[in-house]
Amino acid sequence: MDKIKAGVIGTGFIGPAHVEAVRRLGFVEVEALAASSYEKARAKADELDITHAYGNYREMLEDPSIQVVHNCTPNYLHHEINMEIIKAGKHVLSEKPLAVSCKESIELLELAREAKIIHGVNFNYRQFPSVQNLQRLVENGSLGSIHLIHGSYLQDWLLYDTDYDWRLDPKLGGKTRAIADIGSHWCDTVQFVTGKRITAVFADMATVLPIRKKLTSSNPDKYEEFSVETEDHASVLLRFHDGTKGVFSVSQVSAGRKNRLSFEMNGTLGSAFWNQEEPEKLWVGHREKPNDLLLADSTLFTPEARSSIHHPGGHNEGWPDALKNMMLNFYTYIKEGKDPAKDKPNFATFEDGHASMCLIDAILESHQQEKWVQVKG
Secondary structure, X not given: OOOEEEEEEXXXXXXXXXXXXXXXXXXXXXXXXXXXXXXXHHHHHHHHOOOEEEOOHHHHHOOOOOOEEEEOOOHHHHHHHHHHHHHOOOEEEEOOOOOOOHHHHHHHHHHHHXXXXXXXXXXXXXXXHHHHHHHHHHHOOOOOOEEEEEEEEEOOOOOOOOOXXXXXXXXXXXXOOHHXXXXXXXXXXXXXXXXXXXXXXXXXEEOXXXXXXXXXXXXXXXXXXXXXXXXXXXXXXXXXXXXXXXXXXXXXXXXXXXOEEEEEEEEOOOEEEEEOOOOXXXXXXXXXXXXXXXXXXXXXXXXXXXXXXXXXXXXXXXXXXXXXXXXXXXXXXXXXXXXXXXXXXXXXXXXXXXXXXXXHHHHHHHHHHOOOEEOOO
């Protein structure tokens, strides 16, 4: 059987990560790479042993052999590029956020449905084996009725005033940063695990470093001041569709926390806690017996979650493996010729991306107006 051929747009951290994950599948070939210039694309393509390089992604979209395109560009380009991928008749896997507003994301969702192409958004944290197993435990009632969900997503990579990244610029990253960048992952993961939708939010955001120092292009040893308009951390109260309450915090200025997405859910029969920095461990809490620490092992998983784990127990699977699971589910769906109108995808789609964008908009509005805001969409 011929391999599915894919193209990737974007050569930063996440583009090559997509390439690596896709290559682990065996039945997909990364045929082309596109970047902001041919020289940049060619250099990265040579490094990754990819045949074709393009300085303009539109040239790649004209290649009839490419069936799937990954959009791994900065946030502000997501809407335009996703739209052109769909119009070219290609299946599309977009990095999150799907767009920079709910208005843009619904346009993409409707266009993708009309074109009848397979669409995905890379919310890969839901693909961790222990998260998949927890989702099944919640679904089968092991924790009882969930009434409280809480947690955080903490990082420290923007702790210093000399830390700079394109995500700090609202023109490139959007009007919100920590919420859109990492808060979107937290919300998607807990909604996936619990099956509960966030319907209202009350948010408080803060910018710890209003002025940062950005290296100048002309002199690598000289800085220029940069005014920061987006949040370094935020806390959000949540209401879910069934009355469940919740709260979470996000921060990109928490020293010592590298990529700590964690959440706990409390139910009438038990509790559960998971932390991405120790992904093989799932803590399950009880009242009248000792608590459990469930390690990732297919023999201990629910039958429905066993396909998400690929190594023997004790061989820990982490972030790259969750990304691979995302690609495996997405490309298997394409290979098997499934129809989104009939077959529910086992990965995040543009529907999830749109819901996330509406949630981000509501959080931003809540902070600006200092009140509870209903999530639209």
